[in-house]
Amino acid sequence: MSGGAIAQSERAASRRRRGLIENAQAYLFLLPAIAFLGLFKILPAVYAVYISFFRWDVVQGAFRGLDNYFDILWQNSTRSQAWWQSLSTTVTYALITVPFEIAIALVVAYVLFQKLRGRDIYRTIYYLPYVTSTVAAATVFFYVFHPQYGIVNQLLGSIGITGLKWFQEPDGIFQMIGNALGVAVPDWAAGPSLALVGVAIFSIWHFLGFQILIFLGGLGNIPLEYYEAAKLDGANQWQLFRRITLPLLSPQIFFVFTIATIGVLRAFNEIFILTNGGPLDTTRTVTLLLFKTFFQQGQIGLGSAMGVLLTLVILAFTLFQFRILGRRVEYG
Amino acid sequence: MNVPQVLPRAIARPLRPRIPRIGSTVFKHLVLILVGAVVAYPFYFMVTSSLKEFFEATSTPPTLFPTSLHFENYVDAWSRQPWGRFFANTFFIAGASVAGEIVTAVLAAYAFAQMNFRGKNVLFALFLATYMMPGEATLIPNFVMMSKAPPGVNPFFPIPRLNLYDTYGAQILPFLASAFSVFLLRQQFLAIPKELRDAAVIDGAGHLRFLWSVVLPISVPALVTVAILSFYASWNSFQWPFIVTSSEAVRPVQVGLNAFRAEAGSQYHLLMAAASFVVAPIILLYLVGQRFLVQGVARTGIRG
Numbered sequence: 102m103s104g105g106a107i108a109q110s111e112r113a114a115s116r117r118r119r120g121l122i123e124n125a126q127a128y129l130f131l132l133p134a135i136a137f138l139g140l141f142k143i144l145p146a147v148y149a150v151y152i153s154f155f156r157w158d159v160v161q162g163a164f165r166g167l168d169n170y171f172d173i174l175w176q177n178s179t180r181s182q183a184w185w186q187s188l189s190t191t192v193t194y195a196l197i198t199v200p201f202e203i204a205i206a207l208v209v210a211y212v213l214f215q216k217l218r219g220r221d222i223y224r225t226i227y228y229l230p231y232v233t234s235t236v237a238a239a240t241v242f243f244y245v246f247h248p249q250y251g252i253v254n255q256l257l258g259s260i261g262i263t264g265l266k267w268f269q270e271p272d273g274i275f276q277m278i279g280n281a282l283g284v285a286v287p288d289w290a291a292g293p294s295l296a297l298v299g300v301a302i303f304s305i306w307h308f309l310g311f312q313i314l315i316f317l318g319g320l321g322n323i324p325l326e327y328y329e330a331a332k333l334d335g336a337n338q339w340q341l342f343r344r345i346t347l348p349l350l351s352p353q354i355f356f357v358f359t360i361a362t363i364g365v366l367r368a369f370n371e372i373f374i375l376t377n378g379g380p381l382d383t384t385r386t387v388t389l390l391l392f393k394t395f396f397q398q399g400q401i402g403l404g405s406a407m408g409v410l411l412t413l414v415i416l417a418f419t420l421f422q423f424r425i426l427g428r429r430v431e432y433g
Numbered sequence: 434m435n436v437p438q439v440l441p442r443a444i445a446r447p448l449r450p451r452i453p454r455i456g457s458t459v460f461k462h463l464v465l466i467l468v469g470a471v472v473a474y475p476f477y478f479m480v481t482s483s484l485k486e487f488f489e490a491t492s493t494p495p496t497l498f499p500t501s502l503h504f505e506n507y508v509d510a511w512s513r514q515p516w517g518r519f520f521a522n523t524f525f526i527a528g529a530s531v532a533g534e535i536v537t538a539v540l541a542a543y544a545f546a547q548m549n550f551r552g553k554n555v556l557f558a559l560f561l562a563t564y565m566m567p568g569e570a571t572l573i574p575n576f577v578m579m580s581k582a583p584p585g586v587n588p589f590f591p592i593p594r595l596n597l598y599d600t601y602g603a604q605i606l607p608f609l610a611s612a613f614s615v616f617l618l619r620q621q622f623l624a625i626p627k628e629l630r631d632a633a634v635i636d637g638a639g640h641l642r643f644l645w646s647v648v649l650p651i652s653v654p655a656l657v658t659v660a661i662l663s664f665y666a667s668w669n670s671f672q673w674p675f676i677v678t679s680s681e682a683v684r685p686v687q688v689g690l691n692a693f694r695a696e697a698g699s700q701y702h703l704l705m706a707a708a709s710f711v712v713a714p715i716i717l718l719y720l721v722g723q724r725f726l727v728q729g730v731a732r733t734g735i736r737g
Contacts, residue, residue: 120549126640127550134541135556137533137610142563145574148592152574160583209468212461219462225723226469229476232719232726234669236687237708240694241479244701252478255494309472314730367567370671374691388569395573396676405573412570419565 146412153409157402169406180403186382187390193293194386195365198301202361203354205305206312211346213313214320224317228310235307239374242303243268270295271381294383296376303371308364312357319353320346352426359422366415387411479712483507483705490702503702510706513696515681519689526604526674526685527667533609534663535656541610542618543644547630564612572673579603579677603677604685608667614659617729621655622648658729661722668715686711 153169156162168176173184213223230238246253246267254265270277273291280286293301327345336344347354369388372378378385378393385393391411395404482490483506485499510516544550545557574592581596582588588596597603625648633643649656671687678684684692690711697704719726 123548124550127544127548127553130540130544130548130640131556134537134560134610134615137537137606138560138563138612141575141578141607141610142566142571142612143559145571145578146566148574148577149570151591152577161586205468209465212464215461217458217461217465223465223469225720226473228719228723228727229716230472232665232715233476233712234671234687234715236669236671236690237712238475240690240704240708241475244482244705245475245478247701249493250491250495250701252474252495258494306472306475311730314727363567367569373672374694391569392672395576401573401577408569408573412567415567415569416565419567423565 149405149409149412152402153406155402157400157405159399159401162402165402169403170410173403173406173410183382183385183390184387184407187385187387190297190382190384191366191386191388194297194301194368194384195362197293197298198304198365199358199361201301202305202308202312203357206309206316206357207350207354209309210313210316210320211342214317224313227313230307231310233307235370236374238307239303239371242306243375246299265295267299268296268376269380271379271383274298294380296380297384300372300375300384303375304365304368307371308361312361315353315357316350319350323349355425356422359418363415363418366411366418479705479708482702483510483709485702487700487702490705491699506702506706507710510693510697510703511710513703514689514693514707516686516689516707516710518681519684519686522601522683523668523685523687526601527664529601529605530608530667531660531663533605534611534614535660537610538614538618538659539644539649539656541615542622543640543648545615545619546622547625547643547648548640560612560615564616568673572676575607575673576676597677599678599680599683601683604674604683607673608663611663614663617659618652618655621652625651654725654728657722658725661718661725662729664718665715665726 152161154164154166156165156169172180175181209227213220213227217223245251248254248264248266248269251267253267254263257263257265271294273286273293274295275290275292276286277295278286323346327349328341331341331345367388368386369392372384372386372389373392376384378389387407388411391404391407394400394407478495481497481499482495484502484504485496485506486501486503489496489500541560545553545560577592578595579597580594581598582594586594588594595602595606597606629647630643633647638646669687670685671691674685675688675691678688681689690707693707694704697707
């Protein structure tokens with residue numbers, strides 16, 4: 102009787118000991134990852150906020166509280182004007198990039214998903230820009246769109262459009278169209294600069310393969326029976342696409358929408374190479390403004406405050422995406 | 434994923450359920466070829482221009498084919514910058530980053546997938562938070578951390594100064610752990626049947642032994658995916674190395690290409706030759722490892 106109790110308590114003790122060892126082992130396994138993520142991801146996120154509270158021009162200066170934020174948002178007219186202009190440029194850039202990215206990729210993925218010869222060859226080509234480095238791809242793009250030496254102006258010349266300056270053109274595209282047609286376009290309706298349109302074209306080209314890849318995955322999840330049942334009910338091609346494909350692909354479309362928007366908010370390399378924020382600041386997005394403030398002007402405190410603001414916007418999109426997709430996971 | 438062999442064919446879901454046919458096959462090919470031509474044209478222009486002579490590369494209108502092939506452009510472009518150094522730097526930085534990231538991710542992912550410990554959920558939430566934190570949040574603080582403490586400034590507090598500006602370390606250390614890779618591998622390790630672990634325990638194998646001799650060998654495809662995605666990110670990275678380096682001794686290829694843009698000016702034939710050899714290794718890797726790269730992107734939705 103008592104022997105059994107001793108054995109039992111011994112077993113419990115050994116179980117506890119094993120639990121302790123397992124705990125210690127687990128933390129040992131996690132230690133390297135936690136150390137590096139902590140030092141280069143978690144702590145810096147805290148420091149970003151800390152730095153943004155100071156005047157910090159190359160070296161740390163006086164504590165300013167939230168004054169850097171106030172300067173950016175309204176107090177300092179030069180700073181706040183630059184900030185709101187950059188934010189508006191970023192939003193415009195998103196508006197002329199994301200919808201086209203989704204629409205083109207959707208059409209291509211839909212066609213590509215059908216039984217066709219050479220699907221793999223097409224796919225390999227479509228993914229090429231996506232794996233190419235932004236710096237190299239943008240360098241080539243700059244040349245392709247070169248006003249004199251590039252192919253784009255030559256092709257446009259054959260339909261009567263000549264002399265476009267692309268990445269050096271600060272004029273709005275609606276204004277340019279108006280001028281060509283002899284219509285006076287008011288300043289507020291000038292539209293995005295041709296340079297920004299060029300950057301948008303680059304982004305669409307660069308990420309097309311990624312979008313197609315996600316949509317192909319989504320199309321693969323739609324059961325064939327749905328189409329067969331709908332066809333028995335007499336649905337036509339457009340109805341099949343509109344009533345079955347589009348709704349069942351909505352998680353992927355939403356995913357691409359958010360990730361492409363975040364991508365646009367974070368875009369730096371392509372703009373740096375193609376226009377460096379010019380001409381006349383018409384392609385200076387928030388990331389470019391942040392870079393110039395922090396790296397070229399040495400205003401580290403102000404730059405950090407911009408970084409915090411930009412991060413909040415990006416995080417809002419990320420959380421929004423996680424919430425919506427988290428709810429829909431079982432559905433897909 | 435393969436369909437398990439035991440399922441009768443009728444039950445096994447076809448791997449690629451197809452959308453009903455629309456339009457004619459010819460029309461569909463026309464659409465795909467047109468899109469393909471637009472997508473591939475810049476690559477074609479890059480390679481053909483790299484073989485043109487200076488006056489032909491800057492002629493209006495541009496020629497579609499080079500009138501004569503000038504392979505010596507590659508030699509010329511190569512000699513203008515210490516490209517050998519840049520390539521060696523990039524291979525070293527990418528190799529070290531990939532190796533470190535794999536080790537830290539394998540260990541952490543194994544702990545999350547196969548071990549029970551206190552605070553697991555809290556730590557997992559922490560990893561998720563770092564995954565969501567965009568690089569813009571950490572760019573400036575990391576730069577401050579990498580730079581040397583100015584005279585009179587405490588190098589440990591409040592911000593540690595690692596004094597690594599313009600070194601390999603600045604380009605490697607921040608990338609030795611990635612929450613994303615941990616998630617990807619954890620997903621893989623969760624799928625390992627419990628029976629395998631039970632059998633290993635009966636044989637007296639500890640966690641490290643089980644990880645090394647059972648888990649890793651059956652996880653090779655996932656490891657290759659992580660390695661390729663990580664190598665690709667490292668090879669193509671520009672902004673961070675551009676900010677934390679200044680000397681050619683530690684400069685990677687992307688920063689070198691940017692510097693060469695300024696030097697080459699309107700010598701586009703040389704610039705295109707340089708762009709060609711900068712993208713060649715990564716495109717080669719893509720063609721060889723396409724399956725892994727595509728699977729990784731499809732499974733995880735990373736956009737780069």
